[in-house]
Each structure stands twice: as C-alpha cells, then as structure tokens.
Amino acid sequence: MIMALPRAIVWLGGCMKSLARRPAQSLAPWYSARGMTSAKRCQHTAPQSTSCAWQLRDDCFELRYGGLVMHFDYVWLRDHCRSASCYNAKTNQRNLDTAIVELAIRPSKTRVDEESLFLTWPDGHVTRFSLAWLAENSYEGQKQNAVQPRILWNAEIYTSAKVPSVSCENFMNSDQELKKFLKDFLLYGIAFVEDVPATLEATETVAQRVSLIRETMYGRVWNFTSDFSRGDTAYTKLALDRHTDTSYFQEPCGIQVFHCLRHEGTGGRTLLVDGFHAADKVFQETPDNFDLLTKVPIKHEYIENVGEYHNHMIGIGPVLNVYPWNNEVYMIRYNNYDRAVINTVPHDVVQRWYVAHRALTSELRKPENELWVKLKPGKVLFIDNWRVLHGRESFTGLRQLCGCYLTRDDVLNTARSLGLKA
Numbered sequence: 041m042i043m044a045l046p047r048a049i050v051w052l053g054g055c056m057k058s059l060a061r062r063p064a065q066s067l068a069p070w071y072s073a074r075g076m077t078s079a080k081r082c083q084h085t086a087p088q089s090t091s092c093a094w095q096l097r098d099d100c101f102e103l104r105y106g107g108l109v110m111h112f113d114y115v116w117l118r119d120h121c122r123s124a125s126c127y128n129a130k131t132n133q134r135n136l137d138t139a140i141v142e143l144a145i146r147p148s149k150t151r152v153d154e155e156s157l158f159l160t161w162p163d164g165h166v167t168r169f170s171l172a173w174l175a176e177n178s179y180e181g182q183k184q185n186a187v188q189p190r191i192l193w194n195a196e197i198y199t200s201a202k203v204p205s206v207s208c209e210n211f212m213n214s215d216q217e218l219k220k221f222l223k224d225f226l227l228y229g230i231a232f233v234e235d236v237p238a239t240l241e242a243t244e245t246v247a248q249r250v251s252l253i254r255e256t257m258y259g260r261v262w263n264f265t266s267d268f269s270r271g272d273t274a275y276t277k278l279a280l281d282r283h284t285d286t287s288y289f290q291e292p293c294g295i296q297v298f299h300c301l302r303h304e305g306t307g308g309r310t311l312l313v314d315g316f317h318a319a320d321k322v323f324q325e326t327p328d329n330f331d332l333l334t335k336v337p338i339k340h341e342y343i344e345n346v347g348e349y350h351n352h353m354i355g356i357g358p359v360l361n362v363y364p365w366n367n368e369v370y371m372i373r374y375n376n377y378d379r380a381v382i383n384t385v386p387h388d389v390v391q392r393w394y395v396a397h398r399a400l401t402s403e404l405r406k407p408e409n410e411l412w413v414k415l416k417p418g419k420v421l422f423i424d425n426w427r428v429l430h431g432r433e434s435f436t437g438l439r440q441l442c443g444c445y446l447t448r449d450d451v452l453n454t455a456r457s458l459g460l461k462a
C-alpha cells in the first residue's frame with residue numbers, strides 16, 4: 041500500500057537533500073569530529089567476491105554489500121556482538137558491559153564468507169554478524185530507508201484522497217480495520233472513527249483500543265464546555281487559531297482525541313492544518329528559516345490559578361524538532377497563545393527567529409492548507425499532536441466536547457504490533 045503512493049507527495053526525507061547540498065561543517069559537530077574523511081587505508085583487503093568486499097581500515101571496518109558502502113567502528117562492532125554471552129536474545133537486551141571494552145580495540149582475526157562476518161577479538165572471543173543484519177543496522181542503511189512514510193497534505197490533497205472513516209464496530213472488533221485506521225493515521229496525522237455512541241464512556245473505549253490514555257492536569261477523559269471552569273481560552277466560546285496542545289510540557293502529548301457530544305448553536309467548526317507540510321514548504325523555500333526553527337529553543341508555559349486549580353507547566357524546545365542524522369521533522373511545537381518569554385537567545389538571533397516564525401506562520405495560514413470539519417456526535421477525531429495543528433471557529437450555544445490525550449509510545453507500539461512502520 042505504502043509503496044504504491046505517488047512519490048511526489050510522500051515525505052521521503054526531502055530534508056536529506058539539504059545534507060548533500062550543505063558543507064559538512066554545517067552539520068552536527070559529531071559528524072566531522074569522527075574524522076571520517078581522513079582515514080588511511082590498511083592492507084588487509086579481502087578477496088573480491090561479486091556480492092561483497094571488505095577492508096580493515098585504521099579507523100573502521102569497511103564493508104561493501106547489497107549496493108551499500110558501510111563503515112563500522114571497531115568498538116561498535118564489539119559492543120553489538122550478538123553472541124549468547126554478550127546479548128540475551130530472549131529479552132533483546134545487552135549483557136555485555138560496554139565499559140570494559142578497550143576503546144582502541146581491533147579484531148585480531150577477520151573472516152568474511154557469503155553470509156557472515158567473523159571477528160576474533162584479542163581475548164579470543166568470537167563475534168559473528170550476518171551481513172544482512174549489518175546492512176540493516178548500519179548508518180548508511182538507516183539513512184536510506186529510515187524516514188517515516190507520510191503524505192503531506194493541504195485541504196485539496198486530503199479531501200481528494202477520500203480517506204475512509206472506520207465504523208466503531210469494525211474498529212473495535214477487527215484488527216485489520218484497526219490496522220487500516222492506524223496506517224491512515226500515520227500517513228496523514230488525522231483519522232476518524234464513526235458511529236460511536238455520544239458518551240464519554242464510549243469515547244474512552246475507542247481511545248483505549250489504540251493506546252493508553254495520558255492523564256494530565258485536565259483529567260483523564262475530559263468533557264468540557266464554555267464555562268471558563270479552567271484558566272484557558274479553550275473553555276470559552278472564542279475562536280482559537282491553529283496550534284498544538286500542551287506545548288508547555290517537556291514532552292507534548294502525542295495524540296489528541298476529540299468527540300463533540302453536543303452542539304446546539306452556530307459555528308464551532310474544527311480547523312486542521314498539516315504542520316509538516318508547512319515545515320516542508322519553509323524548508324524548500326527558505327532553508328535558513330527552517331534551520332533556525334530547528335535550533336532556537338523556545339519556552340511555552342501554562343500558568344493557571346482558577347478555583348482549586350494551581351498549575352505551572354514549562355516546556356522548552358525548538359518549534360521544529362528534527363532527527364540530527366537526516367533532518368527529518370518529527371515534532372512541531374506551535375502555540376502562539378502559550379509561547380512564553382523568549383530569553384534563550386541574543387537579540388540578533390531573536391530578530392531572525394521572528395522572520396523564520398513568520399515564514400512558517402504564513403504557510404500555516406494559507407487558506408489552501410486549512411481543512412475545516414464540523415465535529416458531530418458519533419464522529420471521533422484522532423489528531424497527531426506532534427504534527428497536525430488544530431483550531432476552532434467561535435461558536436454560539438451549548439457545545440460539549442469530550443476527549444483525551446494518548447501516550448504516543450503506546451499508539452506507535454500498537455501500530456508496530458500490527459506490522460506497520462512507526
């Protein structure tokens with residue numbers, strides 16, 4: 041399914057291209073500190089076979105296999121030994137005490153056959169790796185295929201994809217249906233379950249089919265209306281511009297679930313915007329803006345003193361969080377309401393940061409990127425809060441929204457257990 045998607049709109053690490061274009065110095069310092077480019081070659085070259093070739097370089101073991109040229113540090117090779125004494129295959133845990141490995145260790149004997157690499161270490165211990173395992177676990181191999189398959193969308197792309205909603209019954213009873221739901225959720229960052237009874241309990245049951253519920257100071261499963269019972273604009277009838285929730289947590293909640301149990305009035309539509317699509321546009325149009333948004337630490341804060349509630353939450357991190365090895369965005373933290381005082385960078389960087397933030401905001405606000413939906417009783421919406429921003433139109437009348445946050449690790453765990461890449 042995933043392979044069959046049109047390539048142009050699948051997020052396959054567009055950002056990786058930037059690594060090729062930029063000088064190595066602009067990458068994370070560990071990249072050049074390793075001295076990977078200045079290695080001298082050693083004499084021990086194995087007889088060339090059609091399928092693989094290898095050499096012991098001074099600073100690493102070089103392996104050509106399956107179309108890849110891979111480099112393995114010697115300590116890494118000793119540390120990753122999968123022999124029974126070094127690694128417990130039942131628990132998938134390391135037994136080896138890495139701290140006792142000589143950091144300048146080199147194998148005293150090396151042999152490669154069709155399928156395996158055999159290393160004998162100075163103390164006589166033998167490590168065997170299958171070449172396929174090495175290819176799969178190498179840095180070079182990771183760079184090729186580690187990016188999460190995603191479809192970056194605007195309103196048109198999402199609407200014309202006609203992503204089906206799953207019915208509550210199928211969702212609850214069929215693992216295949218759950219898998220389809222999660223596959224779409226991972227691709228788009230949003231997904232719907234329909235025909236759910238309009239109750240808090242049913243919403244909770246649906247949420248628990250996917251994950252553990254992440255309890256916060258708002259409660260476990262919440263049911264809120266415009267009564268200003270809490271010190272936050274969400275508890276009013278006012279419009280809310282696009283944002284991600286709990287940006288003031290060190291780890292913002294991974295998923296948000298919404299179920300509108302009741303609305304007798306006008307307005308109140310939900311706005312959804314793909315933050316990764318916007319980030320990608322900024323990256324393509326002004327890479328320096330993208331870069332700054334990945335680097336400048338920004339503080340978000342929740343200060344509440346209403347009735348019994350006294351909360352002070354602080355979360356710090358860049359607006360765009362990227363993996364350092366391939367620049368893939370994995371989380372956007374964007375909430376202009378909850379953004380706190382900026383005091384983590386000097387004024388000239390602040391000036392440039394506002395420019396970058398404006399570029400991202402302009403992208404997020406383009407009407408073509410806005411997906412508007414009216415949540416109705418029965419229709420439960422799951423939002424990837426690390427990717428898709430939500431907002432709402434102002435409204436009149438009684439409107440009751442229930443839902444919860446989910447533990448991201450457990451959503452991904454469920455997806456992986458069903459055989460999805462997550």
Ligand SMILES: C[N+](C)(C)CCCC[C@H](N)C(=O)O
Nearest residue numbers: 258262272274284285286287
């Ligand atoms: C969803 N629920 C009503 C419980 C909480 C709303 C939290 C709103 C907060 N400003 C934020 O963006 O995190």
Ligand SMILES: O=C(O)CCC(=O)C(=O)O
Nearest residue numbers: 274280285310431432441
């Ligand atoms: O009222 C809504 O539709 C959503 C409000 C909101 O942003 C939230 O509860 O996180």
Ligand SMILES: [Fe+2]
Nearest residue numbers: 274284285430
């Ligand atoms: Fe929100």
